C-alpha cells in the first residue's frame with residue numbers, strides 16, 4: 001500500500017496539498033470495488049454508512065426511527081497522494097437498484113467528481129447496469145473495467161460493448177482489482193478518457 | 204481488505220447533533236473531500252465527547268470530511284453537522300474552498316495522470 005509519493009505523516013494529508021480530486025468506483029456488490037480501492041490506496045480503506053428513508057431522504061433525526069422503511073448505504077474510500085500538492089480520493093459505492101432511491105448520497109458522491117470507473121464481471125454484466133445508469137444520469141464520464149474472476153467467461157470485446165451498450169469512445173479495459181498496477185492502469189484509462197471528454201466538451 | 208463495519212445508530216445520531224438535521228451556516232462549504240484540521244487554539248473542555256474526539260483526531264494534520272467520518276465512525280451527514288459547529292466555534296478550519304460541482308480542470312487531470320503513471 002505504499003506509494004512513492006505517499007504521505008509520511010501517517011493517516012494525515014500532507015500540509016502541502018492544495019487540490020483533492022475525486023473519482024468514483026461503482027458496480028454491484030462483490031464486483032471488486034473495495035479490493036481495487038485497497039490495492040491503490042495509501043491508507044487502509046475507510047467506510048462510512050448513511051441511513052436513508054426509502055424515499056431517499058437522509059435520516060438523522062427521530063422521524064427516521066419511527067419510520068422503519070430505512071435502508072443503509074455504505075461507501076468505501078481510499079486516498080492516494082499523487083503529487084506534493086495533489087491527493088486523489090477514490091469513493092466506492094454500489095449501483096444497486098435500492099441505491100437509486102437514495103439520491104442525496106449519489107448527489108454528494110457525484111458532486112465534484114471527475115468521473116467514474118464502472119466495474120463489471122462477465123458472469124453477470126447486467127448487474128452493472130444500475131451503476132452505469134446512475135453515472136450517466138449524473139453526467140459523469142466513465143470507463144468500464146472488467147474484473148476477471150476464475151470462472152468469468154471470455155467474450156469478444158464487441159459482444160461486451162454491445163451487451164453494455166457502450167458508446168465507441170468509452171474505454172473498456174481488463175483489470176485484476178487485486179493487483180496495484182492493474183488497478184492503476186484501469187484508473188489511467190479512465191482519467192485519459194475524462195481528459196479527452198472535457199477537452200472536447202468545454203467551450 | 205474489507206473495511207470494518209460501522210453501525211449507524213439513529214438515536215445516537217439524533218442526540219449528538221442535538222436533534223438537528225439542518226447543519227450550521229458553514230455546512231454548505233463542506234464536501235466529502237474538503238480538508239479540515241484543528242486550529243489548536245480553542246479549549247476542548249466545553250465540547251461533548253464526539254466533538255472532542257473529532258478535534259483530537261484533527262490535531263495531527265489535515266483530513267477530508269469523509270475520512271473524519273470514517274475514523275470517528277459516524278455517517279457523513281452527522282459528521283458534517285458536527286464539523287460545521289466546530290468551524291463556527293473556532294475549533295476547526297477548512298483548508299480549501301469546495302471544488303466545483305463539475306470539475307473540468309485539465310491541468311489537474313494531467314497531474315492525476317502523471318501521478319498514476321508513476322505508481323506503475
Ligand SMILES: Nc1nc2c(ncn2[C@@H]2O[C@H](COP(=O)(O)OP(=O)(O)O)[C@@H](O)[C@H]2O)c(=O)[nH]1
Pocket residue numbers: 027028029030031032033034035036092147148149150175176177178205
Ligand atoms: N479473481 C479476482 N477476484 C477479485 C477481483 N476483485 C475482487 N475480487 C474478490 O472478490 C471478492 C469481492 O470483492 P470486493 O472488493 O469486496 O467487492 P465490492 O463489493 O465491489 O467492494 C473479494 O473476495 C475479492 O478478493 C478480481 O479482479 N479478480
Ligand SMILES: [Mg+2]
Pocket residue numbers: 030033034035076092
Ligand atoms: Mg465493498
